Amino acid sequence: MKGNGAIELIAVSKFYGSTQAVKSIDLQIPAGAYCCLIGPSGCGKSTTLRMIAGHEVISEGDLLIGDRNVTELPPVKRGTAMMFQNYALFPHMTCAENVAFGLKMQGVSPADRKERAMEMLTRVQMAQFADRKPDQLSGGQQQRIALARSLITEPSVLLLDEPLSALDPFLRARMRDELRRLQQELGITFVHVTHAQDEALALSDMVVVMEDGIIRQKGTPQEIFNQPKSRFIANFMGGQNIFKGTVSESGPAGTLLARGPDSFFLPGFADGKAGEELEFTIRTDLIGLDETAPQEAQNGQIPVEITTVEYLGLWVRIVATTSDGKEITLMKTESEFRQAPVRRQDKYIAYWKPEHAHVLA
Numbered sequence: 001m002k003g004n005g006a007i008e009l010i011a012v013s014k015f016y017g018s019t020q021a022v023k024s025i026d027l028q029i030p031a032g033a034y035c036c037l038i039g040p041s042g043c044g045k046s047t048t049l050r051m052i053a054g055h056e057v058i059s060e061g062d063l064l065i066g067d068r069n070v071t072e073l074p075p076v077k078r079g080t081a082m083m084f085q086n087y088a089l090f091p092h093m094t095c096a097e098n099v100a101f102g103l104k105m106q107g108v109s110p111a112d113r114k115e116r117a118m119e120m121l122t123r124v125q126m127a128q129f130a131d132r133k134p135d136q137l138s139g140g141q142q143q144r145i146a147l148a149r150s151l152i153t154e155p156s157v158l159l160l161d162e163p164l165s166a167l168d169p170f171l172r173a174r175m176r177d178e179l180r181r182l183q184q185e186l187g188i189t190f191v192h193v194t195h196a197q198d199e200a201l202a203l204s205d206m207v208v209v210m211e212d213g214i215i216r217q218k219g220t221p222q223e224i225f226n227q228p229k230s231r232f233i234a235n236f237m238g239g240q241n242i243f244k245g246t247v248s249e250s251g252p253a254g255t256l257l258a259r260g261p262d263s264f265f266l267p268g269f270a271d272g273k274a275g276e277e278l279e280f281t282i283r284t285d286l287i288g289l290d291e292t293a294p295q296e297a298q299n300g301q302i303p304v305e306i307t308t309v310e311y312l313g314l315w316v317r318i319v320a321t322t323s324d325g326k327e328i329t330l331m332k333t334e335s336e337f338r339q340a341p342v343r344r345q346d347k348y349i350a351y352w353k354p355e356h357a358h359v360l361a
């Protein structure tokens with residue numbers, strides 16, 4: 001594939017009239033990375049993708065792809081290709097013609113076009129459908145054709161706008177594997193906009209979470225999920241309970257928080273200031289239930305009553321409520337649950353190991 005697909009956005013902004021959809025963002029995506037842009041509706045992720053593609057003018061700032069400043073260049077000169085949510089295939093053309101279209105535009109000879117289109121169709125496992133029209137294909141098959149079509153011009157960057165959202169859950173998971181496999185085989189940079197947390201976690205080398213035109217956090221899927229920087233990220237990515245407390249003591253060993261009659265120790269966190277309010281997260285799968293207070297005094301613990309037990313197949317989701325109405329979510333594997341079943345209105349101590357607490361900024 002051509003060129004070097006490293007992407008750098010430097011203080012990039014987008015204004016629509018007086019609305020600022022993207023607010024001076026800086027972002028570096030290494031060449032060959034799979035990067036997902038994620039965030040709630042209206043956060044500016046599609047606008048950012050379209051600015052990288054050149055389908056939207058950059059109001060302020062600079063965009064570098066490889067070692068070139070492409071801020072002012074039209075889409076075809078950027079070395080990028082875009083795959084749209086609705087695939088945008090030409091209905092009157094066969095799959096092979098759809099795939100070869102970009103080469104035709106470049107003036108490649110018919111024989112070479114055919115050969116390269118067939119190679120690309122083979123890569124996406126669609127060679128046997130070369131002569132069909134798009135309306136004779138399933139959604140997943142149309143998507144493979146759209147992928148082949150966007151890759152045929154050998155871009156160094158592929159931009160994907162919600163590429164899986166039109167597929168049913170089963171196909172989505174399959175196409176997810178397929179996208180990752182293709183990206184790894186081709187070694188090009190993929191930038192993929194999604195609103196699905198599981199998709200971003202499953203696909204990415206790098207997840208970028210946006211809110212209100214700003215990048216709130218970027219990192220590996222593990223970092224984003226396990227070390228959310230804020231309440232917003234923890235809530236948005238899910239899988240976490242958020243607790244609040246007031247610092248009562250802080251020293252080199254850690255910080256002690258008080259919450260009503262309960263206190264929580266945060267080992268390794270020495271930055272608490274007495275009287276300050278702090279928030280920390282505990283993953284829903286790292287909270288246990290015990291009939292009595294656990295022996296290890298440093299465990300976080302809080303009395304609860306079970307208010308919901310929801311069977312989800314592989315998992316059982318339990319909601320436990322504290323005496324002041326705070327809801328704590330616990331996820332147990334089905335086999336864990338079978339070994340220690342709980343029922344609504346049972347009373348327990350919810351507890352966690354202090355090292356599982358992650359302090360929010």
Ligand SMILES: Nc1ncnc2c1ncn2[C@@H]1O[C@H](COP(=O)(O)OP(=O)(O)OP(=O)(O)O)[C@@H](O)[C@H]1O
Pocket residue numbers: 016019021039040041042043044045046047048195
């Ligand atoms: N052409 C436009 N003219 C005016 N405002 C726009 C235009 N396109 C987007 N916006 C606004 O810019 C903001 C960001 O939009 P954008 O489409 O980038 O969000 P998004 O995060 O991709 O949302 P979604 O997940 O709903 O697609 C929104 O407030 C939107 O209303």
